[in-house]
Every structure is written in structure tokens, then in C-alpha cells.
Amino acid sequence: MAYGACNVTFDWSIALETLPALLSALRITAFATVLGMLAAAVLGLVWAIARRSPKRMVSSLAGLAVEFIRSTPLLIQIYFLFYVLPEIGIVMSPMFTGVIALGLHYSAYLSEVYRAGVEGVPKGQWEAARALNLGRLETWRLVILPQALPPVVPAMGNYLIAMFKDTPMLSAITVLELLQTAKVIGAERFRYLEPLTLVGLLFLLLSLGASLLVRWGEGYLGKAQAR
Amino acid sequence: MSFFALCWSLLDGLAVTLLLTAGGSLVAIGLAWIAGLGRLSTHRVVRATAAVYVEVFRGTSALVQLYWFFYALPLLGVHLSPLVTGVVVLGLNIGAYGAEVVRGAIVSIGSDQREAAVALNMTRRQQLWLVIVPQALLRMLPPAGNLLIELMKATALVSLITLSDLTFRGMILRAETLDTVQVFGLLLLIYFGIGQALIVGVRALERRVAGRWHMGRAT
Amino acid sequence: MKSEQQMVSMRGLEKSYGGVHVLQGIDLDVAPGEKLSVIGPSGSGKSTLLRILMTLEQPTKGFIEIEGEPLWDMRLNGRAIPADSKHLRRMRSKVGMVFQHFNLFPHMTVLRNVTSAPIHVLRISRDEAEARAHELLDKVGLGAKVDAYPSQLSGGQKQRVAIARALAMYPKIMLFDEVTSALDPELVGEVLGVLRELAHRTDMTMILVTHEIRFAREISDRVVFIDHGQIVEQGPPERIFAEPTETRTREFLKSILEA
Numbered sequence: 001m002a003y004g005a006c007n008v009t010f011d012w013s014i015a016l017e018t019l020p021a022l023l024s025a026l027r028i029t030a031f032a033t034v035l036g037m038l039a040a041a042v043l044g045l046v047w048a049i050a051r052r053s054p055k056r057m058v059s060s061l062a063g064l065a066v067e068f069i070r071s072t073p074l075l076i077q078i079y080f081l082f083y084v085l086p087e088i089g090i091v092m093s094p095m096f097t098g099v100i101a102l103g104l105h106y107s108a109y110l111s112e113v114y115r116a117g118v119e120g121v122p123k124g125q126w127e128a129a130r131a132l133n134l135g136r137l138e139t140w141r142l143v144i145l146p147q148a149l150p151p152v153v154p155a156m157g158n159y160l161i162a163m164f165k166d167t168p169m170l171s172a173i174t175v176l177e178l179l180q181t182a183k184v185i186g187a188e189r190f191r192y193l194e195p196l197t198l199v200g201l202l203f204l205l206l207s208l209g210a211s212l213l214v215r216w217g218e219g220y221l222g223k224a225q226a227r
Numbered sequence: 228m229s230f231f232a233l234c235w236s237l238l239d240g241l242a243v244t245l246l247l248t249a250g251g252s253l254v255a256i257g258l259a260w261i262a263g264l265g266r267l268s269t270h271r272v273v274r275a276t277a278a279v280y281v282e283v284f285r286g287t288s289a290l291v292q293l294y295w296f297f298y299a300l301p302l303l304g305v306h307l308s309p310l311v312t313g314v315v316v317l318g319l320n321i322g323a324y325g326a327e328v329v330r331g332a333i334v335s336i337g338s339d340q341r342e343a344a345v346a347l348n349m350t351r352r353q354q355l356w357l358v359i360v361p362q363a364l365l366r367m368l369p370p371a372g373n374l375l376i377e378l379m380k381a382t383a384l385v386s387l388i389t390l391s392d393l394t395f396r397g398m399i400l401r402a403e404t405l406d407t408v409q410v411f412g413l414l415l416l417i418y419f420g421i422g423q424a425l426i427v428g429v430r431a432l433e434r435r436v437a438g439r440w441h442m443g444r445a446t
Numbered sequence: 447m448k449s450e451q452q453m454v455s456m457r458g459l460e461k462s463y464g465g466v467h468v469l470q471g472i473d474l475d476v477a478p479g480e481k482l483s484v485i486g487p488s489g490s491g492k493s494t495l496l497r498i499l500m501t502l503e504q505p506t507k508g509f510i511e512i513e514g515e516p517l518w519d520m521r522l523n524g525r526a527i528p529a530d531s532k533h534l535r536r537m538r539s540k541v542g543m544v545f546q547h548f549n550l551f552p553h554m555t556v557l558r559n560v561t562s563a564p565i566h567v568l569r570i571s572r573d574e575a576e577a578r579a580h581e582l583l584d585k586v587g588l589g590a591k592v593d594a595y596p597s598q599l600s601g602g603q604k605q606r607v608a609i610a611r612a613l614a615m616y617p618k619i620m621l622f623d624e625v626t627s628a629l630d631p632e633l634v635g636e637v638l639g640v641l642r643e644l645a646h647r648t649d650m651t652m653i654l655v656t657h658e659i660r661f662a663r664e665i666s667d668r669v670v671f672i673d674h675g676q677i678v679e680q681g682p683p684e685r686i687f688a689e690p691t692e693t694r695t696r697e698f699l700k701s702i703l704e705a
Binding site for chain 1: 282283285286287288289290291292294295298299302303376380381382383384386387394397398401407408411412414415418419422423426
């Protein structure tokens with residue numbers, strides 16, 4: 001396929017014109033990412049603790065739920081919540097529906113991250129907590145989590161980046177995030193090349209920057225632990 | 228609508244989804260090897276090209292890539308059918324992650340193996356293909372299995388570029404029947420089933436490879 | 447040219463990593479067919495010497511020849527230039543090495559471990575390579591293990607396979623890098639037995655880095671004692687072990703015999 005026979009070339013003036021709208025849409029994308037991550041962090045912890053529950057029923061149900069959420073498409077989960085929540089009387093904006101879907105989907109990944117962190121805590125710590133007669137909740141809050149969480153922060157950072165890259169799926173339920181905004185601009189002006197390329201570049205720039213931060217965090221953490 | 232009628236009407240979509248998964252995996256596996264080995268090449272240009280490919284396709288979102296190939300690429304004079312676009316983009320996207328799996332597994336093989344190969348006077352190519360790659364293969368399989376699941380999940384995105392895959396059929400069916408819970412529930416179960424089948428397949432492959440080489444214990 | 451060509455000849459060999467000088471000017475000749483033992487404390491640079499000979503590492507300074515040909519340089523229009531991979535491969539074909547940790551290929555059977563390089567590097571036929579491998583494995587007492595994988599063997603068996611694998615490439619010089627150090631004490635004997643056979647029955651040049659003083663005394667034509675990257679003393683084993691002239695040699699031998 002010959003690129004020489006372009007019928008359109010990249011027009012920088014159009015790109016510049018669309019940039020402000022895209023940058024303001026980036027705020028929506030960032031907002032969805034941060035809220036989604038908060039939801040995922042909390043719900044993931046719930047999964048992780050449930051999976052370690054002494055009740056077989058609870059732990060295996062949690063395991064199955066995590067496996068199910070993780071191995072089915074986020075897009076359908078988004079649709080599911082978008083159409084089903086109103087049917088059962090929960091009406092909320094597409095944006096919040098999307099945030100919940102993102103949070104739910106990534107909670108399954110984060111529960112694995114938490115699990116790795118918890119498995120990294122030496123067995124003796126559980127025994128010591130029992131020797132001190134701490135309750136289940138206190139054991140988690142005072143002994144296990146403070147040791148399990150810091151080492152997994154970089155892994156969580158990686159999932160934050162992954163979630164950021166999945167936010168364009170919210171465009172499917174009309175959330176005006178980056179991609180949807182680009183599509184709208186494209187439809188108005190019949191110019192998809194510039195807005196879509198800009199969206200790609202914005203994602204590339206931000207996720208590469210964030211990856212560098214995570215890598216730096218890993219190094220910092222490695223040094224802190226060596227001390 | 229009866230359960231079986233529901234299933235039946237989704238079958239065509241399932242075929243498209245499976246086709247995309249298979250085609251996308253083939254492209255992804257090919258690109259993963261090319262780019263993964265490329266990043267370890269002695270040629271600077273090859274290394275840099277592979278690195279740019281990996282960073283660009285890991286750094287941007289799969290859906291953005293799909294839209295770019297669907298809406299923007301034709302404006303540059305490259306026209307691909309939606310199906311080809313789906314296969315190519317899924318392959319490019321997951322292939323970039325796969326390249327890191329290939330590279331990581333190869334780098335993880337200890338230098339003692341390479342040194343033994345040098346002592347036997349093997350060329351660089353022989354060291355790689357006779358000694359390093361067969362061992363790295365076993366370490367690639369578990370992460371490759373995870374990527375396969377990611378690819379299968381990502382096929383749902385093609386419904387947004389007018390391809391009538393499982394998700395697309397499900398959307399139409401939902402609009403017709405308004406049985407949201409039933410239709411989407413079934414959809415999720417089908418994807419889950421495909422995923423489980425893929426996991427079982429990859430695990431069996433792992434066992435076969437590991438079993439054949441008796442690599443349970445360290446040497 | 448001298449009438450008697452040395453098999454290996456080193457002049458002023460130096461190697462340093464960062465600021466650490468592992469080898470500090472080694473001059474050493476090895477005659478064809480000679481069995482040479484290199485002894486010395488750990489970290490003295492003995493293994494580095496072998497690794498440079500096997501081209502696993504590049505010397506920082508100095509000169510090595512194998513059969514009168516420079517190892518790390520080659521001549522082009524009368525000028526010495528750094529060796530290219532073709533030259534290195536030609537020189538490597540004269541040398542074989544057995545490692546402390548065996549370095550067998552875990553994904554290949556014993557037979558494939560021994561035949562893969564002859565088939566792919568020497569390009570001899572599979573039948574011929576297998577016939578030769580069977581012969582070599584019989585010699586090291588592992589004729590019954592051809593279809594086993596390395597993970598199914600004991601350390602001593604692995605090391606004997608590694609020896610057969612190196613021999614299958616018809617090297618003129620064999621390097622043995624502490625080949626019994628990683629073995630359980632009861633398995634050392636079987637590997638030394640194979641080495642003894644090789645030393646007595648072949649005219650291969652052998653350079654052994656070893657801690658087995660008694661064994662070195664028994665099979666070596668000459669012993670070299672290295673400390674801090676320098677040759678401290680060398681000579682026939684009877685003299686080095688019985689009446690070393692240098693204090694450092696005496697102290698080392700004393701420490702190792704008391705251990």
C-alpha cells in the first residue's frame with residue numbers, strides 16, 4: 001500500500017485547533033481513572049481478604065468472582081452496568097457507571113496484587129498476631145497490611161496506567177472522554193486523522209511518563225528495602 | 228425468547244470472535260518474536276525500531292489504535308476491511324506486550340548456558356535457537372497464556388468498528404428483546420467459557436513441554 | 447619460528463573489572479600434550495585465565511597465542527586488528543571447556559547434549575555423531591544413560607556427560623575449571639577417574655584449575671601456583687608440593703592440607 005498516494009496529509013493547524021478541546025476532555029479521562037482506581041483499590045482489597053477467609057464457601061466464591069471478572073471483556077461489563085443498573089432502579093450518570101465498571105474490572109487484577117503482597121509477609125507475623133490475641137480485623141489492619149502494601153505499590157501503578165488506557169471504552173456509553181471527544185470532532189469536521197493521532201500521542205506521552213515514574217518508584221522502594 | 232434461540236442467534240457472532248482471537252494471536256505471536264528478538268539484536272537500528280514499536284503500542288490504548296486504523300488510516304490511503312483491521316490491530320497491540328514476554332524469557336536464561344554454547348563453538352544464531360530459545364519457551368508460556376486471554380477480551384472492541392462479533396450481536400439482540408440481563412449474562416458466560424478453554428489449552432501445553440524436558444528440577 | 451611450537455603462549459596477560467586487577471601480567475607457555483595444573487586461593491584469577499582462553503572474557507592487556515596464532519587479534523595486511531567472529535570461531539575449535547557447574551543443556555537428553563554441537567557446528571552426520579557419542583559416553587561410564595535428561599542424573603554423572611560433550615568436539619586443548627568443586631565428596635572420585643584416564647591415555651593438552659592437590663600431583667607434568675593475579679611459583683609437582691620455595695606457596699599448601 002503506497003503512502004505516497006495520500007489524499008490527506010496531517011494538517012498541523014487543524015491539530016492545534018482541536019488540541020484545547022482534547023485537553024479539556026483529558027480532565028474527564030483523568031477523573032475517571034483516579035476514581036476508578038480508588039474503587040478498584042478498595043474492592044480489590046475486599047476480594048483479597050475474602051479469598052483468605054477461613055470459610056471455604058467465601059474464599060472459593062471470591063476466587064470464582066475474581067476469575068470471572070478478569071477473564072470477561074470490560075466493554076460488556078460496562079454495557080451490563082449501563083443497561084442493568086437503571087432497570088433495578090439505580091440511575092446514575094454514564095460517567096459514574098463507567099467508573100464503577102472500571103473499578104470492578106480492575107479490582108480483580110488488584111486482588112492478585114494484594115495477594116502477592118500478603119503472601120510476601122512471613123508466616124511468623126500471623127502467628128505473632130495470634131500470640132498477641134489480636135482479632136481478625138486488627139491482625140489485617142495492624143500487622144499484615146502495613147507490611148503487605150508498600151512492596152506492591154509499583155505493581156498498582158502499572159494497573160493504574162493500564163486502567164488509564166482502558167478509559168476510552170467509556171466512549172461506548174457516551175462519556176465524553178478523550179476518544180469520544182476526538183470522534184465528535186472528527187464527525188463535525190470530517191477530519192479524523194488529526195484528533196485521533198493527537199489522542200494517541202496524548203496517551204503515549206502520559207503512559208510513558210507514568211511508566212517512568214513507576215520504574216523510579218521501584219528503584220526507590222528497592223533501595224528503601226535494602227536499608 | 229428461549230434460551231436456545233438466544234444461543235443460536237449469537238452463533239454467527241461467536242464465529243467472528245473466534246476468528247479474531249485466532250487471527251489476532253497468530254499476528255501477535257509473529258510480531259512478539261520479531262520485536263522481542265529485535266530488541267536483543269546487535270544492530271542499533273533494529274533494536275531501536277523494535278523498541279519504538281513496543282513502546283507505541285503498549286503506550287496507547289487498544290481502542291484508540293483500533294479507531295486510528297479504522298478512521299484515520301484510510302485517509303492516508305490505506306484501506307483495510309474491518310475484519311483485517313481487527314486482526315491487525317489486536318495482533319499489533321498484544322504483540323507489543325508479547326515482545327516483552329519473549330525478551331524477558333530469553334534474558335532470564337542464565338549466562339552459564341550461553342557460555343557452554345560458546346565453549347562448544349556455536350555461532351550466535353546456534354546459541355540462540357539450539358540452547359536459549361528452547362529453554363526460554365517454557366518461561367514464556369504462562370505470561371503468553373495471560374496475554375491470550377487479554378486478546379480474547381479485546382476482541383469485543385471490534386464491535387465498535389461495525390464488525391458483527393459476539394458483542395455486536397449481543398447489542399442487537401438486547402435492543403430487540405430488551406432482555407438485558409439474559410443477553411449480557413449469556414454473553415459474559417460465553418466469553419468466560421472461551422477464556423477457560425484457552426487457559427486449559429495453555430496449561431496442557433506447559434505440562435507437555437515441561438514433562439518432555441523433565442525440567443521440574445533445576446540442573 | 448622455534449622448532450618446538452608451544453600449544454599456548456601468554457605474555458603480560460592482564461584483566462581487570464572496574465578497579466579490580468584479577469590478572470596482573472601472566473607469562474605462561476603450555477607445551478603440546480602437557481598436563482598443567484593451576485592452583486591458588488579462590489579469587490586469585492585462576493578461573494579468569496581459563497575463561498580468557500575459552501574467549502568467554504577478553505583480556506584487558508597482553509597477548510595470547512594458540513599454536514602460534516594470536517587468539518584475540520588477527521592479522522590483516524600485516525597489521526594486528528581485533529579478532530572478528532570468524533577468527534574467534536576458528537580459534538575456539540581448538541579449545542574445549544568443562545565448567546564447575548556442568549552447564550549441561552537441561553532441555554536435551556544426554557545423547558543430544560553430546561551430539562548437538564558436532565552435528566550443527568562440525569556438520570558431521572547424525573549417525574556418525576551418535577556413534578561417537580555412544581563411544582564417549584561408554585568411556586565415561588554412562589553408556590546406559592543416553593536417553594536420560596540432565597535433571598535425572600547425579601552431579602558426578604552430569605560432570606561426566608559434560609566431559610564427553612566437550613570431547614566430542616575434538617579439542618586440542620581441554621580446560622577444566624574446578625570440575626569437582628560443586629560435587630558431593632562421594633562423587634568426586636568418579637569424575638577424577640575419568641580425568642585420570644584422559645591424562646594417561648591421550649595426548650591432548652590439559653589445563654586444570656583444581657583444589658584436589660593429591661590428584662594434581664598424580665597427573666600433572668607441571669603445577670603453577672597463582673596468587674593475586676600473578677604466577678608465584680611453578681615447577682614439577684614433586685618439587686612444588688614437597689619443597690616450595692616461596693612462603694606464599696607454602697602457606698597456601700598448608701592451609702589447604704589442613705582443611
